[in-house]
Amino acid sequence: MTDRALPLALCAAALLLASSKTSAQSTRNFGLAAMRDGTGALGDLAYFDVESAQPAGRAIMAIPFPTWKNTSWQAMLAASPSYDFSRIDAVLIDEPYWEDQETGGIPQNPCAPGRPSNDTRCGKVHESIAVLQALGAALKATSPKTRFWLNFSESECQWLGFGSQNSAPPLPLYGRFVDVVSVDKYGGDFTTSVAQIYDFFLAHRSMASQQVALVPGTFVLEVGGVIVGGDASQQAARLLSYFAYATQKNATCNLPIGRLGITGSFDGCPVWGVWGWLAGDAPGSAVSFYGLSTSAPPPSRVAPLVAAWNAEKNLPLVRSVQAAAGAITAVIAPL
16 A cells, blocks of 8 residues: 555544444543553553563553563562552563463463473463562552553463363463453454453453453554564554454442542542553564554554544543442542
């Protein structure tokens, strides 16, 4: 698609938005942000990792592997934080068991019966669980109102017990030390291939106040110059399904406030937010991701996706949600 096709792409995006809204949605009742958006311009929160400077305003902080396994990091966090945690809404650990070569890389459950005698992954998984639990405790001691968030791969969700293909006992990959859970599964229809995982999370909370975060693909993937997994219009249609799921689940926010107390960030709501991956670009020699704020020409490459995202972002935020009778009202402060 050339730059001359941009007006046509924008027109198609407008038609997609007009035809795909499931209701006359005039407000937004969930958080919105994009991974690797260092300024927060694409949503309610900025995003940074521990190797970058903390941005102004409220943000999500990611701790990549192997940093999160470093016990000196835990000690530093518990003793003398280098960050202003009053402006950090959540600490994110991405695919903790899958990215670690000692535990991930093989789809089969690492603790499945009959595994080879030289397979050490099961013991390593339980070591990682203990490390994450200690990190969660250190975060809680440092900043009681900052969410501890684990994002899982599809294989990790299967190890947790999701799906009928599992013969091994479910692994306790998250527990009461985790405030938010999510999954990143891209390239397919949300309703038929992703929503069931979120339904599983909501039905198997490790504590009553635990929330989910939806992580849609907000990118166009090209392999060798060929679009793979859906063009911008297909990605935009999938994105609308994520928004619709969040809107429906948050129609009533009556979860217990829990250990975090009132944070002012969609407390008591089943869906904490929709956090797209990704904001900018991740170019490569053969595989390239072009995100919401891509600087790579042509802009028409992502135009329908950007239009769908901005339409949701620009809706007025619901400031409070009335919970069920007898339950606390979930307070949502301006972000």
